[in-house]
Amino acid sequence: MIKRTGSIISYERGRRLFQFLFCLFLAFVIWSVHKLSDNYSYYFQYGVLVRGIPGDKQTEFLSENKLNVRVRTSGFYILQYKYGKSEPFIRIHPDSKLFKKIHSQSGVYYILTSEVKDLLNSATGDKVMLENFTTDTLLFKLKK
Numbered sequence: 001m002i003k004r005t006g007s008i009i010s011y012e013r014g015r016r017l018f019q020f021l022f023c024l025f026l027a028f029v030i031w032s033v034h035k036l037s038d039n040y041s042y043y044f045q046y047g048v049l050v051r052g053i054p055g056d057k058q059t060e061f062l063s064e065n066k067l068n069v070r071v072r073t074s075g076f077y078i079l080q081y082k083y084g085k086s087e088p089f090i091r092i093h094p095d096s097k098l099f100k101k102i103h104s105q106s107g108v109y110y111i112l113t114s115e116v117k118d119l120l121n122s123a124t125g126d127k128v129m130l131e132n133f134t135t136d137t138l139l140f141k142l143k144k
Helices: 011-037 075-083 117-124
Strands: 039-053 056-062 067-074 089-092 108-112 129-133 137-141
Touching: 011 075, 039 075, 039 137, 067 075, 067 117, 089 117, 117 129
Parallel strands: 039 089
Antiparallel strands: 039 056, 039 067, 067 129, 108 137
């Protein structure tokens, strides 16, 4: 004979279903942490803050264009970059001899990223390894 219960899922089956779903959720969390711990290549855009422009040695200037760079970093850092509230920037202090003036425009200087590659690598710290620069020139405009 068939024994009928009042509900479709009995207490024992419900408990086992809950345990299964909890184990599935726990496995997903562990897998996510494992995957986000790996290193990935990703394209970042940084603003560059510099000090030492020949016209003004004391003030920090933000570059007019963004530094596009491919980096190798952990998945956690990529998520922090992607969903962070503040815009990321790199602060460097290059030698004033590296700045070149654009003669057609007054108060506009440029610097080549190939000349400050070592400064940019040290400024990003040990979390990020710069692989490739897609921006070759950074422009800076003196404000009057």
